[in-house]
Structures are given as structure tokens and as C-alpha cells.
Amino acid sequence: MAERQQVNSVGDDDHDLVRRIAEGDKEAMRRLYSHHHLRVYRFILRFISNSATAEDLTNDVFIDVWQQAGRFEFKSKVSTWLLGMARFKALSEIRKTRISVDPDDALGEMEDDADTPEVTAQKRDKGAALRACIEKLTPDHREVIDLVYYHEKSIKEISEIVGISENTVKTRMFHARKKLSVLMQRAGIDRGWP
Incomplete structure (x- = not known):
């Protein structure tokens, strides 16, 4: 029975953990x-x-949780709040990196496009090939695929994380799946979507 309560408490307990973190509870922060x-x-x-x-x-995300837990409004799942902060920080880092990269330095770091034997072997692996296809999607489409299939987020949660309407999420998902299907077919992977 205690084992069952612990399993159920992970998701249900997150809101309580945030409340406790807002009060300065370090153990709650460790658990979250x-x-x-x-x-x-x-x-x-x-x-x-x-x-x-x-x-x-x-x-940095978890430092922000410690500092801002009192501002959490409990309108969404804690995991949605965390991924929203993570997205913001990642996009900010990308913008900062783009600004600070010297084009001459970047050219010196370009890799050879030729496949090594290791890369060739990885391409045979369906999982690696699928990831390669996903990487070819636009950042917006890749993000929606990632949130739906790897993080199991709902349309509503994705809307909150990304800051777009639910209809826009659905449209991006439709186009992402369509493009991914084409990329997978070109890569010789059987269709992974219904």
C-alpha cells in the first residue's frame, strides 16, 4: 500500500512540493x-x-524554482511550468550564442560531412535514423514532436509551454508529422505514424 501511495504521489505531490519550496523547505526542493x-x-x-x-x-531552472516558487499559480502541472522555464532559458542561450559567435571561428569548427563507419552503422539503426529525421524538421516542428512524443504533453500543456494557441499547436503537429513521414520514407524507415 505504501509503495502504491509513493507512485501516485510523484505527480500529485508536485504542487505540494512547490508550496513547501515557497516556504523554504530544502527537502521539498531536493525531491522536486x-x-x-x-x-x-x-x-x-x-x-x-x-x-x-x-x-x-x-x-538555472531549479534555482528559479527555488526563488520563484511563491509565484507559481497552480493553474498547470509543475512539469509544464518547468519545461516552460527550460524552453525560455534554452532559447535565450541560443540567441546569446548566435550573437557571440565569430563567423571565422565557426568556419574552423565545421566538420567533415562524410560518413564514418560508425555513422553508417548508426544509420542502420531505426532509432538513430528517426532522430536524424527529427533533427531535419524546423525548430518549431521539432519542439512540438519532442513535447508530444518524448515528454507526453497534451495540446493544452504545449500551448502553455510554447506560448501559442492550441490551434497553432495542432497545426504545427499536423505539418510536423507530415514532413517527418516524408523524411522517414526518404531515409528508408517504415512509416512510424498512423
Whole structure:
């Protein structure tokens, strides 16, 4: 019975944890971090592609939680709030990076496009090939696919995280699935969408 309560308490308990964090409860902060840090990190990593920066931004999200827990309005899931903050931080980092990159330096870091034997082997793997297809989507479409399929967010939650209407989320999802289907067919992957 206690085991069952613990499983149910992870999602149900998040609002209580935020209330306790707002009161300065460090143990509540540790629990919230342990429940969500990996999901937030992976979400940011899809934007940034640099593990050290993604880790720093993940920590920044949880610092903001500690500082702003009293402002949480309890209108959405805590995970939606966290991913919304993570998205904002990732996009800010991308903008900052674009501004600070010297074009001459960037040219020196370009990689050879030729496939290595390792890359060729990875392309045979359906999962790796699917990820490669997803990477070819526009950032808006990639974000919606990521939130729906990897983070299991609803249309409403995605609308809150991204700051767009639910109809826009549906439209992006439709076009993302359509484009992904074409990319997968070109890559020789059987269709992954109904």
C-alpha cells in the first residue's frame, strides 16, 4: 500500500512540493529536483546540443524554482511550468550564442560531412535514423514532436509551454508529422505514424 501511495504521489505531490519550496523547505526542493531534473535536462539538450551548457541551464531552472516558487499559480502541472522555464532559458542561450559567435571561428569548427563507419552503422539503426529525421524538421516542428512524443504533453500543456494557441499547436503537429513521414520514407524507415 505504501509503495502504491509513493507512485501516485510523484505527480500529485508536485504542487505540494512547490508550496513547501515557497516556504523554504530544502527537502521539498531536493525531491522536486530528483523527480524532474533529468526530463528538464533532456528537453534543454534537444535545443542546445551541449551537455555542459544543458546541465548549467537545468540548474538555472531549479534555482528559479527555488526563488520563484511563491509565484507559481497552480493553474498547470509543475512539469509544464518547468519545461516552460527550460524552453525560455534554452532559447535565450541560443540567441546569446548566435550573437557571440565569430563567423571565422565557426568556419574552423565545421566538420567533415562524410560518413564514418560508425555513422553508417548508426544509420542502420531505426532509432538513430528517426532522430536524424527529427533533427531535419524546423525548430518549431521539432519542439512540438519532442513535447508530444518524448515528454507526453497534451495540446493544452504545449500551448502553455510554447506560448501559442492550441490551434497553432495542432497545426504545427499536423505539418510536423507530415514532413517527418516524408523524411522517414526518404531515409528508408517504415512509416512510424498512423
